[in-house]
Amino acid sequence: xxxxxxxxxLTRALRAGVRLPAxxxxxxxxxxxxxxxxxxxxxxxxxxxxxxxxxxxxxxxAVQSPRLTRxxxxxxxxxxxxxxxxxxxxxxxFPLTRWLxxxxxxxxxxxxxxxxxxxxxxxxxxRAALADHLGRTRGVIADPAEIVIVQGTAQxxxxxxxxxxxxxxxxxxxxxxxQTTARxxxxxxxxxxxxxxxxxQGLVVDALDADAVLVxxxxxxxxxxxxxxxxxxxxxxxxxxxxxxxxxxxxxxDFRYDREPVRSLQGLAPEHVAMIGTVSKTLAPALRLGWLxxxxxxxxxxxxxxxxxxxxxxxxxxxxxAEMLINGDxxxxxxxxxxxxxxxxxxxxxxxxxxxxxxxxxxxxxGLHLVLRLPPEADDIAIADHARSAGINxxxxxxxxxxxxxxxxxxxxxxxxxEDIEMAIRELAHVVRxxx
Amino acid sequence: xxxxxxxxxLTRALRAGVRLPAxxxxxxxxxxxxxxxxxxxxxxxxxxxxxxxxxxxxxxxAVQSPRLTRxxxxxxxxxxxxxxxxxxxxxxxFPLTRWLxxxxxxxxxxxxxxxxxxxxxxxxxxRAALADHLGRTRGVIADPAEIVIVQGTAQxxxxxxxxxxxxxxxxxxxxxxxQTTARxxxxxxxxxxxxxxxxxQGLVVDALDADAVLVxxxxxxxxxxxxxxxxxxxxxxxxxxxxxxxxxxxxxxDFRYDREPVRSLQGLAPEHVAMIGTVSKTLAPALRLGWLxxxxxxxxxxxxxxxxxxxxxxxxxxxxxAEMLINGDxxxxxxxxxxxxxxxxxxxxxxxxxxxxxxxxxxxxxGLHLVLRLPPEADDIAIADHARSAGINxxxxxxxxxxxxxxxxxxxxxxxxxEDIEMAIRELAHVVRxxx
Numbered sequence: 037x038x039x040x041x042x043x044x045x046l047t048r049a050l051r052a053g054v055r056l057p058a059x060x061x062x063x064x065x066x067x068x069x070x071x072x073x074x075x076x077x078x079x080x081x082x083x084x085x086x087x088x089x090x091x092x093x094x095x096x097x098a099v100q101s102p103r104l105t106r107x108x109x110x111x112x113x114x115x116x117x118x119x120x121x122x123x124x125x126x127x128x129x130f131p132l133t134r135w136l137x138x139x140x141x142x143x144x145x146x147x148x149x150x151x152x153x154x155x156x157x158x159x160x161x162x163r164a165a166l167a168d169h170l171g172r173t174r175g176v177i178a179d180p181a182e183i184v185i186v187q188g189t190a191q192x193x194x195x196x197x198x199x200x201x202x203x204x205x206x207x208x209x210x211x212x213x214x215q216t217t218a219r220x221x222x223x224x225x226x227x228x229x230x231x232x233x234x235x236x237q238g239l240v241v242d243a244l245d246a247d248a249v250l251v252x253x254x255x256x257x258x259x260x261x262x263x264x265x266x267x268x269x270x271x272x273x274x275x276x277x278x279x280x281x282x283x284x285x286x287x288x289x290d291f292r293y294d295r296e297p298v299r300s301l302q303g304l305a306p307e308h309v310a311m312i313g314t315v316s317k318t319l320a321p322a323l324r325l326g327w328l329x330x331x332x333x334x335x336x337x338x339x340x341x342x343x344x345x346x347x348x349x350x351x352x353x354x355x356x357x358a359e360m361l362i363n364g365d366x367x368x369x370x371x372x373x374x375x376x377x378x379x380x381x382x383x384x385x386x387x388x389x390x391x392x393x394x395x396x397x398x399x400x401x402x403g404l405h406l407v408l409r410l411p412p413e414a415d416d417i418a419i420a421d422h423a424r425s426a427g428i429n430x431x432x433x434x435x436x437x438x439x440x441x442x443x444x445x446x447x448x449x450x451x452x453x454x455e456d457i458e459m460a461i462r463e464l465a466h467v468v469r470x471x472x
Numbered sequence: 473x474x475x476x477x478x479x480x481x482l483t484r485a486l487r488a489g490v491r492l493p494a495x496x497x498x499x500x501x502x503x504x505x506x507x508x509x510x511x512x513x514x515x516x517x518x519x520x521x522x523x524x525x526x527x528x529x530x531x532x533x534a535v536q537s538p539r540l541t542r543x544x545x546x547x548x549x550x551x552x553x554x555x556x557x558x559x560x561x562x563x564x565x566f567p568l569t570r571w572l573x574x575x576x577x578x579x580x581x582x583x584x585x586x587x588x589x590x591x592x593x594x595x596x597x598x599r600a601a602l603a604d605h606l607g608r609t610r611g612v613i614a615d616p617a618e619i620v621i622v623q624g625t626a627q628x629x630x631x632x633x634x635x636x637x638x639x640x641x642x643x644x645x646x647x648x649x650x651q652t653t654a655r656x657x658x659x660x661x662x663x664x665x666x667x668x669x670x671x672x673q674g675l676v677v678d679a680l681d682a683d684a685v686l687v688x689x690x691x692x693x694x695x696x697x698x699x700x701x702x703x704x705x706x707x708x709x710x711x712x713x714x715x716x717x718x719x720x721x722x723x724x725x726d727f728r729y730d731r732e733p734v735r736s737l738q739g740l741a742p743e744h745v746a747m748i749g750t751v752s753k754t755l756a757p758a759l760r761l762g763w764l765x766x767x768x769x770x771x772x773x774x775x776x777x778x779x780x781x782x783x784x785x786x787x788x789x790x791x792x793x794a795e796m797l798i799n800g801d802x803x804x805x806x807x808x809x810x811x812x813x814x815x816x817x818x819x820x821x822x823x824x825x826x827x828x829x830x831x832x833x834x835x836x837x838x839g840l841h842l843v844l845r846l847p848p849e850a851d852d853i854a855i856a857d858h859a860r861s862a863g864i865n866x867x868x869x870x871x872x873x874x875x876x877x878x879x880x881x882x883x884x885x886x887x888x889x890x891e892d893i894e895m896a897i898r899e900l901a902h903v904v905r906x907x908x
Contacts, residue, residue, distance in 0.1 A: 127587035136576055143568055151563035151756035187623065187782035194781055198660075224634075224780050320587035322787035344660050345630055346623035350786060351758035 041080055056086070058093040116429035118460035122258060122405035122448035123317075129376060130320045131369050135356060138365065142355040154351045156343035158185025158327075162358040166327055169361050170313070174289060175299030177306045178329045184338050185349045188326040189285065192312040193218050193250070195328065195345060196283055197225035199337045205247035205281075211239050213258055213436035218250055218285075231438035238263035241270040248281040249274075253301050254289035258436050258446045260399020260407050262298055271301070275308035281331075284311045288403030290318050290370050293378040297402070307331045315357065317404065317450075318370050325353055377404060380449040380457060387461035392468060404450035407433060409442070414472050416443030423467045428460060477516055492522070494529040552865035554896035558694060558841035558884035559753075565812060566756045567805050571792060574801065578791040590787045592779035594621025594763075598794040602763055605797050606749070610725060611735030613742045614765045620774050621785045624762040625721065628748040629654050629686070631764065631781060632719055633661035635773045641683035641717075647675050649694055649872035654686055654721075667874035674699035677706040684717040685710075689737050690725035694872050694882045696835020696843050698734055707737070711744035717767075720747040724839030726754050726806050729814040733838070743767045751793065753840065753886075754806050761789055813840060816885040816893060823897035828904060840886035843869060845878070850908050852879030859903045864896060 041056070056062065059073040077094050080086040086094040143150060157163065163180035170176035186192050200208065208222045212231035219229045230246045232239060238261050239251050251271070253263035263271070275282050284301045302311040306329075314326035330338045342348070360366040381401065388397055388408065399406040410416050420432035423445075433444035445468070452460060477492070492498065495509040513530050516522040522530040579586060593599065599616035606612035622628050636644065644658045648667035655665045666682045668675060674697050675687050687707070689699035699707070711718050720737045738747040742765075750762035766774045778784070796802040817837065824833055824844065835842040846852050856868035859881075869880035881904070888896060 124589070128584040130584065130587050132579055132587075136572070136579065139575070140572055143572065148564040148566065151566050151568075151758045153560070153757045187785075190780070191782040221780055321589045322587045324782065324784070324786045344626070344657055345781070346627040346760065348760070349623075350760045350789060353786060353789075 041076065041085070052096050054096045056093050056096070116424065117427035118429065118456060118463070119451040120428060120430040120447045120449070120460065120464075121451060122431055122446045124448060124451045125317045125321070125404060126373070126376065126450050127320050127322075129369075129373050131365065134360065134365050134369075135319075138359040138363075139352055139356040142359050143352055146355060150351050150355055154348040154354075156184075156348045157181070157339050158183065158349060159351055159354040159358065162354045162361075163327075165358045165361040166313075169366075170300075170311075170329065174286065174297075175303035176311060176329055177303050179332075182306075182330055182332060182335055184328045184330065184335075184342050185354055186326045186328055186342065187324040187346070187349055188316055188321075189312055189314045190217065190221070191345065192314075192326055192328045193221045193283075194225070195338065195341050196248075196281075196310055196312075197222055197227055198341050198345075199334060200248055200281065201225050201227060202337065202341075207246040207248075209244060209246035209249040210438075211251060211256060212438045213433060213441070214250070214252070215257055216436060219438070222250075229438070233439070233441075234259055234261070236261055238267050239271065241267055241274055244271075244274055244280075246280060248283055250283040250285060251301075252285045252287040254297055255287050255292075255400065255403045257285075257287050257403075258405065258407060258431070258433060260403065260405065262400055262402075263301075268301060268304065272305045272308060275305060280308075281334075282309045284309050286311055286313045288317065291374055291377055291404065292400075292402040293374065293381065294401040302329055307333070310334065318366075318373065319357075323353060323357075325349070325357055377450065380452060380454060381406070383454060383457045384447065384449045384452075384461065387458045390458075391461050391465035394472075395468075398444070405446055405448040408445040408447055410444050410468075411472055412442070414443055416445060419468055419471045420445060422471060423464060426463065426467050428464050428467065430464065477512065477521065490532045492529050492532070552860065553863035554865065554892060554899070555887045556864060556866040556883045556885070556896065556900075557887060558867055558882045560884060560887045561753045561757070561840060562809070562812065562886050563756050563758075565805075565809050567801065570796065570801050570805075571755075574795040574799075575788055575792040578795050579788055582791060586787050586791055590784040590790075592620075592784045593617070593775050594619065594785060595787055595790040595794065598790045598797075599763075601794045601797040602749075605802075606736075606747075606765065610722065610733075611739035612747060612765060613739050615768075618742075618766055618768060618771055620764045620766065620771075620778050621790055622762045622764055622778065623760040623782070623785055624752055624757075625748055625750045626653065626657070627781065628750075628762055628764045629657045629719075630661070631774065631777050632684075632717075632746055632748075633658055633663055634777050634781075635770060636684055636717065637661050637663060638773060638777075643682040643684075645680055645682035645685040647687060647692060648874045649869060649877070650686070650688070651693055652872060655874070658686075665874070669875070669877075670695055670697070672697055674703050675707070677703055677710055680707075680710055680716075682716060684719055686719040686721060687737075688721045688723040690733055691723050691728075691836065691839045693721075693723050693839075694841065694843060694867070694869060696839065696841065698836055698838075699737075704737060704740065708741045708744060711741065716744075717770075718745045720745050722747055722749045724753065727810055727813055727840065728836070728838040729810065729817065730837040738765055743769070746770065754802075754809065755793075759789060759793075761785070761793055813886065816888060816890060817842070819890060819893045820883065820885045820888075820897065823894045826894075827897050827901035831904075834880070841882055841884040844881040844883055846880050846904075847908055848878070850879055852881060855904055855907045856881060858907060859900060862899065862903050864900050864903065866900065 059070050059077060063070040063073045077086060085097055087097050088094045162185055163183040166183055167178050167180045186195060207228045207230050209230040209232045210219055211234045222229050232244055234256060238256055271282060274280060282301060286300060289297045300311060302309040311329040315323055328338060396409040397406055398409055416432035416434050420430050423430045431446040433446055495506050495513060499506040499509045513522060521533055523533050524530045598621055599619040602619055603614050603616045622631060641663065643664045643666050645666040645668045646655055647670045658665050668680055670692060674692055707718060710716060718737060722736060725733045736747055738745040747765040751759055764774060832845040833842055834845055852868035852870050856866050859866045867882040869882055
């Protein structure tokens with residue numbers, strides 16, 4: 037109990053000044069002896085978490101200084117005045133009221149059955165709504181039975197790696213540069229990562245030699261280019277010829293600012309493509325909701341693997357997302373967020389043109405990040421480190437590479453308040469320019 | 473769109489008699505041409521899902537016959553008049569209103585930060601509340617940093633198998649009989665299952681030869697016995713001598729009806745025990761919320777593995793569970809459910825004594841199931857099949873065995889309405905007796 041109260045104070049669940057129940061009352065409520073409660077109160081007073089007043093119930097003290105886990109320490113180390121992280125959406129845009137209202141509606145409508153053991157593949161209503169939504173917005177061709185609901189992109193990659201290993205695959209190609217976490221997941225599954233270069237047309241398909249390839253055709257992470265039509269055709273030809281699997285991470289496809297996003301590879305070759313999607317960028321990372329559209333030949337293995345991993349994904353959240361897809365709240369939210377991010381990107385471009393006009397910017401008008409090119413002799417890792425020391429959280433392009441190549445700064449604008457953009461870039465310029 | 477509407481009808485999200493918006497209105501709302509909507513309406517009318525009335529907007533028809541996936545077909549095949557499944561709780565007891573209210577409170581209190589990328593180990597406030605709760609109710613000795621929040625028992629087992637494999641383990645012992653799904657997960661991780669016999673004192677520790685052992689000390693599944701004190705000492709001595717890991721699935725520990733549950737093994741030897749817990753039985757399976765208490769020496773590997781698996785578990789649910797643990801709603805709910813299940817177990821025993829008095833019943837007064845012993849010559853698998861054909865869903869003890877042994881029927885009472893118990897057992901007796 038001592039620990040619960042302490043943690044509640046540290047996480048601000050119990051706020052300073054709040055009076056706890058008297059030890060006798062609390063003891064009754066918790067079904068423990070009064071001595072246990074009194075002991076806990078005394079300990080917490082000794083530790084400075086409670087303020088005791090002889091016979092009155094204690095009051096929560098104003099405290100700081102939590103004991104932190106490793107990850108929390110890392111997060112604290114990364115805390116910055118300006119967060120230019122390239123993969124973080126603005127969670128304050130999340131339509132919380134609508135989400136909670138939808139959850140309430142679906143649970144009441146569905147009744148207790150939604151609380152029971154569910155299907156490994158996911159809630160039928162969500163798979164159906166996604167088949168429709170992805171068909172309409174991404175040109176995806178999929179029966180709801182070919183969709184598996186998962187806990188976000190991380191689980192999609194992990195799940196596919198297990199399926200591939202089970203089929204005897206040994207080599208999985210990734211774009212270079214690309215997200216480092218996907219490479220970790222490939223290796224953790226006992227598979228070999230084959231780095232494949234990216235140029236201005238996206239993944240280089242020539243000389244691709246692997247059992248599967250993980251690509252981000254809609255918006256390459258981190259370079260920001262789009263896989264061209266020619267490359268798409270080459271990639272599908274590769275899959276047809278080698279029976280290799282194309283894993284399409286449909287990264288950032290909902291946020292294209294200048295035109296309609298390029299349609300999915302999956303729609304061009306459903307039998308060769310497994311497509312990965314998530315609401316982490318469009319709604320919120322904490323929902324842990326994503327989907328995997330698999331070729332018909334992999335459906336049963338994908339379902340079996342999902343069942344082995346964690347049986348099925350939380351059902352209320354699935355039904356809630358389905359409700360928002362069906363009633364249009366999801367589309368409305370994405371449109372609104374797209375408008376917000378478009379403005380931030382424009383402001384960022386203006387600020388870069390003013391404060392770092394000598395450096396080129398790359399990346400299409402899409403997503404939550406762009407790349408600021410640096411001269412060949414500049415050390416982007418060192419510059420990003422300097423920036424972090426100065427309170428500006430920004431990523432180096434080289435940090436995403438396996439084979440060394442051109443450097444740059446990957447600048448995210450998802451998390452940056454409109455009014456901070458100009459100041460953040462002005463300060464970034466002070467860090468960057470002396471290091472060029 | 474056609475598909476979304478059809479699925480919404482099949483899942484009763486759109487109920488019979490509801491009128492859809494006019495095609496023009498719907499087309500505007502969805503941002504598609506009116507022709508697309510009219511086409512979808514026509515298709516759905518042709519398929520019998522909508523009733524069109526020349527120029528009026530169509531009305532939802534009363535339909536049945538969904539296309540089903542493999543799992544749905546299996547579930548349908550299992551649909552029974554009497555569900556005596558041994559692992560299913562009564563989800564209609566779930567405190568839905570309190571759960572949703574708690575979710576609303578925590579999201580408002582925590583603000584957008586709860587929607588962001590979270591810690592792989594889980595929400596700090598939940599780990600703290602669990603450390604307290606498990607310490608109080610189960611004698612668990614754990615720092616919140618030694619708890620990892622997971623997607624239920626399935627993920628706990630999968631996660632631990634990956635950690636063990638990473639440490640070079642090859643052999644994992646399981647109780648025989650035990651849940652078949654755990655054995656599948658062990659094998660899927662590339663490890664060998666070592667079946668270890670269970671007698672009336674629980675797992676037989678003699679001759680245990682493995683890198684880890686998965687046990688259900690509080691309430692063995694499916695035999696229903698408790699691991700005795702002597703066996704607990706033997707098991708801990710085994711772990712100390714061999715450095716083997718004890719994996720304690722704290723199965724059913726919240727539902728003991730005759731006395732306080734035996735405290736956890738973990739509290740006796742925290743450095744040798746990884747303990748698995750879940751809310752699937754106490755709250756609802758669909759929440760997919762569980763925890764893993766690991767020895768300090770495994771914490772970092774467990775956290776890294778959780779990050780590789782799915783980054784972290786959904787945060788709002790975690791904070792909601794923490795809220796219910798802290799404010800006492802969780803304990804109140806468990807007490808209430810315990811009372812309901814105790815009554816059902818008593819009724820079940822009365823009905824068995826009346827209709828099958830010649831057969832012995834085994835299993836302590838705990839959990840959601842008991843075992844009806846059959847004579848040695850009886851074929852429990854065949855009897856369970858007969859029962860299912862007669863609409864009574866009941867499991868054969870032999871179905872949980874690796875090495876053949878005594879047969880029996882594993883009868884669950886979690887899902888059976890009080891008033892159905894007598895009739896279910898009367899009908900079960902009609903099936904069982906001719907086969908003895």
